[in-house]
Amino acid sequence: MCPLETAKPKVNTGGSHTIKLRLRDINQLFNSMDPSPFLEKDLDDEAEEFIVGWAREFPRDAPISLHIQLEQWPPEDPREMIQQAVHSHFAHRAELADLEFRALMKQGWTSLIIGLSCLAICLFIIRMLPGGATGTGASVVRESLTIAGWVAMWRPMQIYLYDWWPLRQRTRIYVKLSQMPVEVVPKGKS
Numbered sequence: 001m002c003p004l005e006t007a008k009p010k011v012n013t014g015g016s017h018t019i020k021l022r023l024r025d026i027n028q029l030f031n032s033m034d035p036s037p038f039l040e041k042d043l044d045d046e047a048e049e050f051i052v053g054w055a056r057e058f059p060r061d062a063p064i065s066l067h068i069q070l071e072q073w074p075p076e077d078p079r080e081m082i083q084q085a086v087h088s089h090f091a092h093r094a095e096l097a098d099l100e101f102r103a104l105m106k107q108g109w110t111s112l113i114i115g116l117s118c119l120a121i122c123l124f125i126i127r128m129l130p131g132g133a134t135g136t137g138a139s140v141v142r143e144s145l146t147i148a149g150w151v152a153m154w155r156p157m158q159i160y161l162y163d164w165w166p167l168r169q170r171t172r173i174y175v176k177l178s179q180m181p182v183e184v185v186p187k188g189k190s
């Protein structure tokens with residue numbers, strides 16, 4: 001059973017969306033295995049997954065806020081600390097996603113150079129084959145080299161057509177979450 005209670009997000013009349021979390025105590029929000037200082041701790045995987053999952057469901061430009069209800073209110077007011085920790089966590093995630101995007105683009109260029117070189121070599125070899133060579137063997141060699149050249153282009157095409165945009169989308173969501181208002185209230189207040 002999940003120790004984290006979640007409530008379905010609420011859509012306000014102004015088009016903004018509120019993601020609600022109900023927690024027993026403040027420690028449920030953070031990864032207990034992370035030895036970092038409190039403001040630098042990672043969020044609990046389930047809490048992060050819930051927040052990010054709902055953020056993806058909302059329209060890209062719609063404002064989002066996070067409403068956290070704590071059952072056990074700590075002796076010191078946790079509002080500012082939780083807001084800073086949530087913002088820091090998602091800002092760090094945005095940086096990591098951006099680094100991943102940059103690494104993918106670098107890999108894309110390398111793959112493109114390798115793919116184009118392989119394609120050019122294969123096409124060059126096809127041109128160098130004797131033009132009068134006919135038969136099954138020559139046909140198989142020509143077709144195999146053509147296919148091999150185009151298969152070498154598969155990875156750069158995959159990167160530049162499909163792989164980059166989910167990373168950009170994830171970065172945008174993390175940036176949005178790193179700036180969202182975070183409201184922390186004791187149990188019984190909404």
